[in-house]
Amino acid sequence: MTHSRLILPSLFALLACFGAAHAEGDANVGKQKSESCAGCHGEDGNAAAPIFPKLAGQHAAYLGRQLADFKSHKRVDPAMNAMAASLSEADIADIAAWYRIQKIKPEQTEKNELGEKIFRTGLADKSIPACAGCHGPSGSGNREAGIPALSSQYAAYLGKTLNDYKSGERGNDANAIMRTIAQRLSEKEIDAVSEFAAGLH
Known part of the structure; x- marks a missing residue:
């Protein structure tokens, strides 16, 4: 949990600066x-x-x-x-x-316990913080900090994003926070948390 306490405040601080200036x-x-x-x-x-x-x-x-x-x-x-x-x-x-101001169309996904665990509590044994810590319990993100909403997004796209962070193909995340997290996730875990987040409304 120490890792989560260190990583979350720094992310909010970095993205809040952008959100305020935009x-x-x-x-x-x-x-x-x-x-x-x-x-x-x-x-x-x-x-x-x-x-x-x-x-x-x-x-x-x-x-x-x-x-x-x-x-x-x-x-x-x-x-x-x-x-x-x-x-x-x-x-x-x-x-x-x-x-x-447009309305996103919801996604219907299968319930999965692994995805819910990663999203809501993280994986302490792998130093992976809960997604909800930054993206919110309903996956709605944080407007002021510029943290994206995940709910109702395509699961396939969320999975691609995590895989791109994991491989380093995408590298515009603040302080390499998403790359660090994604590199610790297995393919099964990426699929599970992507499906869960997409199904949030």
Whole structure:
């Protein structure tokens, strides 16, 4: 539990700084600007295919940070790097504001005890803190700190994200916190916690 006490305050402190500085966008303007995103993420932010994340209802600070990281190539994905290349700070804020007010469609997943354990209490023997400590008991994240909501996201996408952190393919997490956690999770544990988090509403 010592590891959890050390890791959680530092994450909140780092992400709170970003959340406080992130500009508020205009959702009405963002609706038009988001049209080029609809092919993958859906007109209302509910992606049709689980290989793409649902953006509907996600915190604007988190979405803004990801778009900024794609633009700067701090987060690497050829398609998203190209899409974000021409976005201004105002564009990013407006698009994030539009998706924030959309309603995410819920996922129905099978109940699994392992996933619930990892999410709610963590795995002390592997120094893995509870996901709920940062992402909240209902998986709704933290708006002010820019911590993403996980509930109703595609389980396949959540699993991909954890695997990308584990392999180092994704490395834009604050202080390498998610990479550290993901590297300690087995494939079975990643699948289980992804399914559980996706089923939260």
